[in-house]
Amino acid sequence: MKAIPVPSQRRLVLLNRLLSDYQEKTITSQKIETLAGFSAALIRRDISLLGVKCGASNGYKANELKLALEDFFSFSQKESRCCIVGLGRMGQILLDNTELENSPYKLVAGFDSNVNRTEILHSIFPLHPTTMLENVIKQENISYAILTVHKKEAQDMATRLTSCGIRGIVNYTPCILSVPQTVKVENVNFLTALEILNAECNSSA
Amino acid sequence: MKAIPVPSQRRLVLLNRLLSDYQEKTITSQKIETLAGFSAALIRRDISLLGVKCGASNGYKANELKLALEDFFSFSQKESRCCIVGLGRMGQILLDNTELENSPYKLVAGFDSNVNRTEILHSIFPLHPTTMLENVIKQENISYAILTVHKKEAQDMATRLTSCGIRGIVNYTPCILSVPQTVKVENVNFLTALEILNAECNSSA
DNA sequence: ATTTGTGAACAGTTTCACAGCG
DNA sequence: CGCTGTGAAACTGTTCACAAAT
Numbered sequence: 001m002k003a004i005p006v007p008s009q010r011r012l013v014l015l016n017r018l019l020s021d022y023q024e025k026t027i028t029s030q031k032i033e034t035l036a037g038f039s040a041a042l043i044r045r046d047i048s049l050l051g052v053k054c055g056a057s058n059g060y061k062a063n064e065l066k067l068a069l070e071d072f073f074s075f076s077q078k079e080s081r082c083c084i085v086g087l088g089r090m091g092q093i094l095l096d097n098t099e100l101e102n103s104p105y106k107l108v109a110g111f112d113s114n115v116n117r118t119e120i121l122h123s124i125f126p127l128h129p130t131t132m133l134e135n136v137i138k139q140e141n142i143s144y145a146i147l148t149v150h151k152k153e154a155q156d157m158a159t160r161l162t163s164c165g166i167r168g169i170v171n172y173t174p175c176i177l178s179v180p181q182t183v184k185v186e187n188v189n190f191l192t193a194l195e196i197l198n199a200e201c202n203s204s205a
Numbered sequence: 206m207k208a209i210p211v212p213s214q215r216r217l218v219l220l221n222r223l224l225s226d227y228q229e230k231t232i233t234s235q236k237i238e239t240l241a242g243f244s245a246a247l248i249r250r251d252i253s254l255l256g257v258k259c260g261a262s263n264g265y266k267a268n269e270l271k272l273a274l275e276d277f278f279s280f281s282q283k284e285s286r287c288c289i290v291g292l293g294r295m296g297q298i299l300l301d302n303t304e305l306e307n308s309p310y311k312l313v314a315g316f317d318s319n320v321n322r323t324e325i326l327h328s329i330f331p332l333h334p335t336t337m338l339e340n341v342i343k344q345e346n347i348s349y350a351i352l353t354v355h356k357k358e359a360q361d362m363a364t365r366l367t368s369c370g371i372r373g374i375v376n377y378t379p380c381i382l383s384v385p386q387t388v389k390v391e392n393v394n395f396l397t398a399l400e401i402l403n404a405e406c407n408s409s410a
Numbered sequence: 411a412t413t414t415g416t417g418a419a420c421a422g423t424t425t426c427a428c429a430g431c432g
Numbered sequence: 433c434g435c436t437g438t439g440a441a442a443c444t445g446t447t448c449a450c451a452a453a454t
Binding site for chain 1: 434435436437444452
């Protein structure tokens, strides 16, 4: 199978999200256009890239489409182990976030350079001082890190994370992380998001 | 001036972020490649799209480049008024978030459908029950909304927000929001981010 | 000598438009 | 008949490679 373009992948992830809340039996590409905002033709192309034909004259069968997506994101079936780096207010929210339930993403460790925090905070998985970062990540076979540390520590931690084999980082800090090409970063910082949103809103106005 | 492509804009926003922490006098496209991860040629093209020439044989003058970016994002100089919709744990963090200080983005209102919360919580700007949503947004001339409500309320609130003229939404919910083409959405949900990251990491492996 | 800025070539993505299928 | 699935066309974005600038 040929590699699927990155933009298509992002849309397919969103489609997957969309379908997870979708109740009806069938869905047309036109309906997806209304719900998600990308063109019907594009969506049809994206779905055909999955290599399945789950559509007919009355639209796609929602179930089959869901299955095809889960299958495509098959890596998603085997669990991906994640850790939270930085246990300030944001990190603490994510600690006992229920959104990852029933997902293949498992939080298995938390880190903070303030030992007080790692001792006082409660969590169903262990919390460690950052001195243990490299050891725990290797031992626990952790793939992804959620970075919620202070600006000052951000690049340092990113460097340490990549050096011990992390594959991707969800970046809650406003810093642009310098990482090897092999490591992927998804920026979800509040200010950054507002700036991108603002740019996009103004360019089409 | 010709419209700048969306991908370029996103990179320019990140470049702007990068420079905000950058100390040296000059920066080369090669250096940016190392720090931010996009190719030197691409960065040179992006910068040239700004319509300025701030580079020379020893690289770009960091100051002039910063200025050009700020100028390009000039809308960023006039303040953009924002509101938070949903004052659960995530909304509360954003309430007294300091990241927006010295930025053109001003939080001017918060909303929650639980009146208890709007009364008990403290904030330097007023908190309202969601019944007031439309009135306050129009009165306060609010452009952007930060959506941190529960899944169940997400689409409803998005619909109400668009109906009263909001231009963009930073979406912290896992829902795919259905909005008119004129309204932009930036998805920063935790689960969604992990899914996108995971897809990207696996496609290049 | 080094690095920008940019035409021109290339690669990738999206749209068009319609044949084929249920 | 409506909707998918897809070749082919159109378009957009990226890289190449080098002239110009300092």
